[in-house]
Amino acid sequence: MxxxxxxxCGNISFDLDWPDAQSIPARRCGCSFCRKHGGVWxxxxxxxxxxxxxxxxRVSRYRFGTATADFHxxxxxxxxxxxxxxxxxRRYAVVSVNAFDTQELSIAEAVDVSFxxxxxxxxxxxxxxxxxxxxxxx
Numbered sequence: 001m002x003x004x005x006x007x008x009c010g011n012i013s014f015d016l017d018w019p020d021a022q023s024i025p026a027r028r029c030g031c032s033f034c035r036k037h038g039g040v041w042x043x044x045x046x047x048x049x050x051x052x053x054x055x056x057x058r059v060s061r062y063r064f065g066t067a068t069a070d071f072h073x074x075x076x077x078x079x080x081x082x083x084x085x086x087x088x089x090r091r092y093a094v095v096s097v098n099a100f101d102t103q104e105l106s107i108a109e110a111v112d113v114s115f116x117x118x119x120x121x122x123x124x125x126x127x128x129x130x131x132x133x134x135x136x137x138x
Contacts, residue, residue, distance in 0.1 A: 005099040007079035011058050012072055014082060016095055016132075017048035026097050028110040033064055033071070037080055040110045041094040048134040049093050051082065066120045069127075084135065085127050092131035 001020070006013035018024065028040050051072075053059050061070040062080075069085040081099035085092050097107050115123060 003105065004101045005081055005095060006101060007074035007081050007099065008077035009074060009079075011054045011074045011076055012079075012081050013052045013054075014095060014099075015050045015052075017050075019044055019046040023106040023108045024097065025108050026110040027113045030112060030114040030116075031065070033062075038098065039080070040097050041083070042097050042107075043092075043094040043131045045130060045133045047132045049082075049095065049132045049136070051093075051135070051137045053137070066123060068120060068124060085124070085131065087124050087128050090128075090133070091135040092127050092133055093135045094131055 001018045003016040003018055004013065005016065024042050025044075026040050026042050028034070033039070034041075058075045060073045060075050062073055063070055069083045071080045071083045073080045079099065080096065082093050082095045097110075100107075115126075118126070
């Protein structure tokens with residue numbers, strides 16, 4: 001199943017190839033950045049993600065905490081539709097379910113998660129296991 005998503009103005013968009021049509025899991029991150037942005041994320045290691053940027057000059061990347069993930073934020077509308085982490089030369093990503101362009105999908109009720117206390121190595125290993133592993137910028 002292909003899911004299209006974008007920031008509000010469409011400068012950052014993505015096509016998410018989801019492995020099956022079952023309910024899409026959603027995680028509400030408890031970190032201060034995600035709380036302030038209402039971040040609710042999804043990923044599957046079996047999914048594929050193509051990211052498009054109309055004007056890359058209008059995209060900011062924000063890192064905080066362990067500085068191991070880039071939140072891609074549209075400089076025009078302020079929406080962060082995805083976050084990317086590079087691990088051992090490979091990109092992994094999560095996407096915001098709030099950035100999906102269609103509301104007709106079966107998205108599970110968001111589960112609250114907290115990754116406080118994880119070491120950097122544990123965090124990167126979790127992302128490599130659970131995040132989208134096929135990430136392309138086109």
